[in-house]
Amino acid sequence: METPKIFESEYRFCQILWEQEPVKSTVLARLCAERLGWSKATTYTVIKRLTERGVVKSEGAVVSSLISREQAEAARIDELVESTFGGSLPAFVAAFARGRLKEKDAEALRRMIDEYEEG
Amino acid sequence: MERAFLDVFNNSVAVSWLVLAVLLARLLLRKAPKSARCALWTLVGLRLCLPVRFRSVFSLVPSAYTLNPGIALAARPRIDSGLPAVDRLINPAVARSFTPEPWASANPLQIWLYIAAWVWLTGLGLLLLYAAVSYLRLYLRMAPSLPLRDNIRLSERAETPFLMGFVRPRIYLPLGLDEEDRELAVTHEWAHVERRDHVLRPLAFLLVSVYWFNPLLWLSFALLCRDIELACDERVLKKLGPEQKKAYSRALLACSTSRRGALACPVAFGEKGVEGRIKSILTYRKPPVWLSLLAAALCVLLALCFLTDPPGLRLDTAADPVVAAQARDLRLDTDQPREYRQAELDELNSRLAHLSSSTESGIFEGSTRLFSIDAEMESGESLRISGYRAGGDILYKNRRYAIEDGEFLTYLARFCQREDTSPAIEAG
Numbered sequence: 001m002e003t004p005k006i007f008e009s010e011y012r013f014c015q016i017l018w019e020q021e022p023v024k025s026t027v028l029a030r031l032c033a034e035r036l037g038w039s040k041a042t043t044y045t046v047i048k049r050l051t052e053r054g055v056v057k058s059e060g061a062v063v064s065s066l067i068s069r070e071q072a073e074a075a076r077i078d079e080l081v082e083s084t085f086g087g088s089l090p091a092f093v094a095a096f097a098r099g100r101l102k103e104k105d106a107e108a109l110r111r112m113i114d115e116y117e118e119g
Numbered sequence: 120m121e122r123a124f125l126d127v128f129n130n131s132v133a134v135s136w137l138v139l140a141v142l143l144a145r146l147l148l149r150k151a152p153k154s155a156r157c158a159l160w161t162l163v164g165l166r167l168c169l170p171v172r173f174r175s176v177f178s179l180v181p182s183a184y185t186l187n188p189g190i191a192l193a194a195r196p197r198i199d200s201g202l203p204a205v206d207r208l209i210n211p212a213v214a215r216s217f218t219p220e221p222w223a224s225a226n227p228l229q230i231w232l233y234i235a236a237w238v239w240l241t242g243l244g245l246l247l248l249y250a251a252v253s254y255l256r257l258y259l260r261m262a263p264s265l266p267l268r269d270n271i272r273l274s275e276r277a278e279t280p281f282l283m284g285f286v287r288p289r290i291y292l293p294l295g296l297d298e299e300d301r302e303l304a305v306t307h308e309w310a311h312v313e314r315r316d317h318v319l320r321p322l323a324f325l326l327v328s329v330y331w332f333n334p335l336l337w338l339s340f341a342l343l344c345r346d347i348e349l350a351c352d353e354r355v356l357k358k359l360g361p362e363q364k365k366a367y368s369r370a371l372l373a374c375s376t377s378r379r380g381a382l383a384c385p386v387a388f389g390e391k392g393v394e395g396r397i398k399s400i401l402t403y404r405k406p407p408v409w410l411s412l413l414a415a416a417l418c419v420l421l422a423l424c425f426l427t428d429p430p431g432l433r434l435d436t437a438a439d440p441v442v443a444a445q446a447r448d449l450r451l452d453t454d455q456p457r458e459y460r461q462a463e464l465d466e467l468n469s470r471l472a473h474l475s476s477s478t479e480s481g482i483f484e485g486s487t488r489l490f491s492i493d494a495e496m497e498s499g500e501s502l503r504i505s506g507y508r509a510g511g512d513i514l515y516k517n518r519r520y521a522i523e524d525g526e527f528l529t530y531l532a533r534f535c536q537r538e539d540t541s542p543a544i545e546a547g
Contacts, residue, residue: 042262090253092324095281097374
């Protein structure tokens with residue numbers, strides 16, 4: 001069976017889960033609040049998403065994992081693939097750099113930086 | 120509500136002149152500290168949100184009331200742009216399209232104004248909705264983020280480091296950055312917090328949304344965003360020193376490249392600036408002091424000339440008071456002119472001295488006069504104050520000035536109808 005992809009935040013959640021499982025969702029929510037600063041709603045949303053993807057299962061209020069640490073390690077990705085997820089940042093949010101450069105433009109800029117000498 | 124729309128429209132025309140002046144000033148201040156540019160945009164913001172404006176002879180704004188508030192009811196509608204050439208061009212067309220027929224029950228302008236006001240309100244509502252929804256989506260997207268330290272969090276869903284939150288802003292960082300890039304990005308975002316950009320930027324967006332029909336203001340917003348980023352870059356460089364220029368540029372580049380290769384996302388609104396920013400960073404030199412002084416002087420000058428409105432009619436009744444006047448209620452065929460008594464003349468002089476908001480406008484030409492006060496000044500000049508259904512104007516030295524001061528118009532109507540004007544005195 002193909003292991004579903006696991007995003008970094010979900011991986012950290014799983015780490016807590018492996019430590020504690022099987023565990024009640026309310027206890028899990030409390031731990032996530034303590035260690036990750038997540039609200040209860042956020043934790044439940046994550047549990048739901050992972051259940052849908054077959055990474056964890058929840059019977060009644062008890063949550064347990066369906067994949068092992070080794071499997072998760074292999075499936076871990078640190079960037080959300082669909083970068084147009086929900087679109088770009090709203091115009092009124094302050095950001096470091098927006099938009100994406102094409103590789104050749106980036107290459108030209110890289111060269112410009114390297115060649116620059118402080119006069 | 121139509122009145123609110125007219126005010127917004129008139130202010131939009133007035134602020135456009137300021138924006139043009141700011142664009143010119145930006146060219147002059149190219150080598151000045153970038154925060155000077157942000158100060159200029161602050162002036163624009165002030166004009167957009169200040170509820171009260173002063174009148175001044177230094178004002179370079181051609182007209183504060185391009186559309187007179189009574190335009191919908193005027194017999195011969197016209198615009199008062201403050202530029203005779205423009206008026207000559209537009210007013211014949213306005214007269215042709217919008218002059219009401221005597222038998223019509225409603226002026227065409229009343230209908231158009233009503234429609235326009237609702238279109239404006241709807242546009243504003245949609246923009247605010249978009250802002251609220253996109254912010255909420257971002258907030259939810261970032262909910263399962265991982266803590267790093269203090270108010271800094273990491274998230275695989277962050278495409279670029281950014282700042283979120285109005286009261287206690289948090290910095291969100293993407294995961295793949297190496298430590299040096301990360302710390303430089305944090306420094307940049309902290310500069311935003313220090314400059315209060317997390318509050319100013321949404322505020323600017325809100326103001327521009329109110330005036331959404333003015334393309335010059337969207338241009339201003341785009342340039343403001345760009346200037347804010349440049350100002351933050353400068354602030355970081357000042358803090359870190361010129362040795363960090365290359366490292367900082369590399370961090371900026373790292374956050375701008377898609378690690379997935381050739382996939383280039385569509386450039387977000389007004390942000391196509393990475394190349395410009397890197398050039399600006401690499402060539403940054405501390406600007407000479409005199410440039411900062413020049414920038415400050417320009418700001419004061421622009422504030423004086425564009426945050427004020429043109430003076431319109433100014434009557435110095437202390438120097439040249441009204442010595443005789445007659446009031447008439449023209450709606451009655453049998454009305455006899457009523458001669459002013461001395462106490463009433465004092466009141467009239469006082470009201471005329473304090474009269475605010477009279478712009479030169481011939482808009483009530485041809486409208487039916489309901490009330491009139493014919494006055495003679497000490498110097499021999501004559502003054503005629505006329506009241507119409509839609510407003511009032513003053514004819515003085517062969518020029519007509521529309522009265523926007525509501526209190527004066529109330530006084531005019533009541534006095535001519537022989538009603539007691541003392542409540543108006545108490546209120547004034």
